[in-house]
Amino acid sequence: MSPEIFFRGSLMWVYCLYLIGILGLSLGTIWGLFFVPPEKFQGDSFRIMFIHVPAAHLSQIIYIGIAVAGVVYIVWRTKMADVFMAAAAPVGLITTGLALLSGIVWGKPTWGTWWVWDARTISVLILFFLFFGQIALRQAVSRPERAAFAVSVLAIVGAINIPIIKYSVEWFTTLHQPASITLTRESAISMVFLIPLLINIASFYIYIAGVVLAGMRTLVLRRHKHTSWVQAWTGSS
Amino acid sequence: MKAVRRRRMLILAFLFCGGSVTVALAVVALQQYINHFYLPHEILDGTAPIDRQIRAGGMVVHESVVYEAEGLMTTFELSDLKGSTFSVRYEGLLPSLFREGQGAIVIGILNERKTFIANEVLAKHDENYVPPELKDLHEANDP
Numbered sequence: 001m002s003p004e005i006f007f008r009g010s011l012m013w014v015y016c017l018y019l020i021g022i023l024g025l026s027l028g029t030i031w032g033l034f035f036v037p038p039e040k041f042q043g044d045s046f047r048i049m050f051i052h053v054p055a056a057h058l059s060q061i062i063y064i065g066i067a068v069a070g071v072v073y074i075v076w077r078t079k080m081a082d083v084f085m086a087a088a089a090p091v092g093l094i095t096t097g098l099a100l101l102s103g104i105v106w107g108k109p110t111w112g113t114w115w116v117w118d119a120r121t122i123s124v125l126i127l128f129f130l131f132f133g134q135i136a137l138r139q140a141v142s143r144p145e146r147a148a149f150a151v152s153v154l155a156i157v158g159a160i161n162i163p164i165i166k167y168s169v170e171w172f173t174t175l176h177q178p179a180s181i182t183l184t185r186e187s188a189i190s191m192v193f194l195i196p197l198l199i200n201i202a203s204f205y206i207y208i209a210g211v212v213l214a215g216m217r218t219l220v221l222r223r224h225k226h227t228s229w230v231q232a233w234t235g236s237s
Numbered sequence: 238m239k240a241v242r243r244r245r246m247l248i249l250a251f252l253f254c255g256g257s258v259t260v261a262l263a264v265v266a267l268q269q270y271i272n273h274f275y276l277p278h279e280i281l282d283g284t285a286p287i288d289r290q291i292r293a294g295g296m297v298v299h300e301s302v303v304y305e306a307e308g309l310m311t312t313f314e315l316s317d318l319k320g321s322t323f324s325v326r327y328e329g330l331l332p333s334l335f336r337e338g339q340g341a342i343v344i345g346i347l348n349e350r351k352t353f354i355a356n357e358v359l360a361k362h363d364e365n366y367v368p369p370e371l372k373d374l375h376e377a378n379d380p
Binding site for chain 2: 036037038039040041042046049071074075076109110111112113116117118119153156157159160164171172173174175177178179180188189190192193
């Protein structure tokens with residue numbers, strides 16, 4: 001796809017994704033925080049999951065997206081795959097940070113401690129550093145093609161961490177509980193909590209897609225600033 | 238697909254598989270350090286070291302929690318629900334989610350008589366999230 005067509009065609013998408021994502025997040029969050037009963041054992045502190053679960057889930061999805069883009073870049077040298085990696089890495093850093101912070105805040109009232117070094121928390125912390133590494137490596141290599149190549153390799157090798165995060169709670173003894181929502185079993189979360197949670201997860205997907213797309217638009221504009229269409233669009237010459 | 242692309246894909250596949258095998262071997266080798274806590278049967282069969290700071294976990298046995306009349310000393314038993322049970326002594330405030338029938342992690346020292354002297358107790362929450370009314374229903378249905 002030519003950068004110009006992408007740039008012109010994506011604006012409407014960004015608006016739509018932002019609108020639906022923010023509306024959905026507001027609905028799910030207000031529903032989850034104010035209109036569901038407290039949990040039997042945890043009381044009100046369980047409501048943190050309406051933020052924690054979408055953030056933790058999307059962090060892994062964003063990383064998988066970056067790793068796939070890394071494969072696409074190395075095999076086909078698609079420039080847009082590199083643009084995607086550059087735009088998605090800071091977003092992943094923030095969602096992982098959000099998942100860690102919300103988990104820390106939930107851990108104190110639930111477990112009785114802010115932090116433990118179990119397999120789940122460590123593997124998510126590594127994910128946080130992998131996103132950080134994506135950004136740092138790109139900054140450190142001055143030639144853009146070299147940087148894209150290096151970042152792609154890091155993304156693909158780091159993808160090994162994703163199944164470790166997922167199965168850490170089953171392979172090892174951890175303080176973190178196993179997954180409540182799985183494709184194979186009935187949800188361990190009662191329906192009254194599950195509906196707003198699923199709304200928030202779906203909306204977070206949509207919102208994050210909008211954020212990454214907006215980031216890609218900015219990067220495309222910056223990378224093509226010397227072309228005539230960008231100069232025509234920005235009105236500078 | 239062009240030969241050069243097929244070659245790049247193969248190299249990536251090798252890179253990923255090689256990396257996975259490396260990590261898998263490291264994880265298997267480090268299994269005992271990655272495991273966050275010892276299970277009750279490991280406490281009893283001597284796998285868990287004595288007189289060293291360790292973590293152990295299990296389900297709090299029903300009606301085993303005893304608060305001493307003076308001070309904050311508490312004793313309770315942790316079980317794997319498969320026949321292995323050990324007792325824990327702890328002085329301090331228990332986390333609010335600590336309760337009988339739920340999981341707990343204790344951090345402290347195991348003595349020769351297989352009593353765990355805990356200096357920290359953490360409540361392990363399970364994956365079930367239920368509203369108050371439903372939980373009562375569950376218990377009524379399933380005594």
